[in-house]
Amino acid sequence: MRSWNEEPQVSIASAPLGNCWPDALYRHYLQSVPTAFHAKLNAYRNWQDRQRSLIGRLLLAKLLRQYDFPAETLERLTIGRYGKPFIDSGFHFNIAHSADRIVCVASRDIVVGIDIELIRPIDFSDFESVMSPAQWQRIMGSEEPLLEFWRHWTVKEAIAKADGRGIGLPLATISIESAVAMLGENRWHVAELEQWNGYCSFVAGSQPIEPGLIAFETYQFG
Template sequence: MIILYTFISEANHQSLLDRYLPVFSQKSKQNVLRYRRWQDAQLCLLGKVLLQYGLKTYYNISDIETGVLPNKKPYLKGHSLHFNISHSKELVACAIAEYPLGIDVEFNDPKVSYHDFTFQMTDKELQEIQDAEDKMKKLFTYWTRKEAVIKAHGAGMMLPLDSFEIINNACSIEGQKFFTKEILIHEGYYSHIASSDQKIKDVMPLIKCIEEDILL
């Protein structure tokens, strides 16, 4: 498994658009340009760029075509590899593996309060956060772990966060088991990966920051 990440840059925004938009399909261009804020457009664009870079550099795959499953989860056509993209604040990350997976990153925002998410937690999870010495760390652990599972499952917003519990980094959804692993991508961000494949419990992913000069 590889996890590539980078940071958005307003100064490089137009240069990134000029270089990469002509490379992608019309649908991908529309997905990027539909955003009004440059931050959102660039996060969307860089997710695609990291996937392209990762497949070409680490898997020798240049001809890339993605599709969307009925549950709206993106997949790579014609290859047995899987990928997932997540972004928060100024960071965007792309994970690529030989098995289905989900990744979630969240910026450690001091303005966030766990009280804002109590309606998305089970009673047990809420109690664990309230009892924790570092409540914010516990909140972001809970949040990223569950979001990673939801993305690995592919149900998206149709699967409420409080509809399942993760115990010892494992949970079951509709009879299917999922496993989670905490990873450190960058200081100031929390992150988890998840998969229905047990390999993820022991994986040591290659995590690499792709600098702006490489992308440009």
């Protein structure tokens, strides 16, 4: 049952990875998602990837219920031309995960993408080619270059996922100016999410996203 007094512009559900579930608990949650997903989930070699993927679908199911879609709606999930999953034209969603955090964003009217990254040490000099000269200068001139790198990378990933073509896009061509980014002729609006300590996260949308109109839901599985 919906708990919103008024439907939000964007809704984001999240959950921690947690510890490895016992087999019985994994099978219990597996039955909550369509059988079409089972083979892919069971094919993961390590429990972390398998559990993250299943939690992502459980979060999607939670949001579908929040938006008053019937339980069987998840059965209609299909894969688009560039590999982005979708359900129908009246609902947009995207799933991301990093380390111990899984997130799912949804909106009825706005095309959305989300990315989250654990802020961790990395030799980001290898990623200069995916930044424009101005973006690279901004990163290297920052008082916290590592954090600034992750912010730029996460924005680009969120936009690439909203666009649907993923990291196959020429990421260096994405221009970022405050809350607006351009990818070719397409304008994307971005908002930074500061809900999770130690992580960098952004949501991208086809329309301006008002931070006060984002509803956050946190779940715990296991």
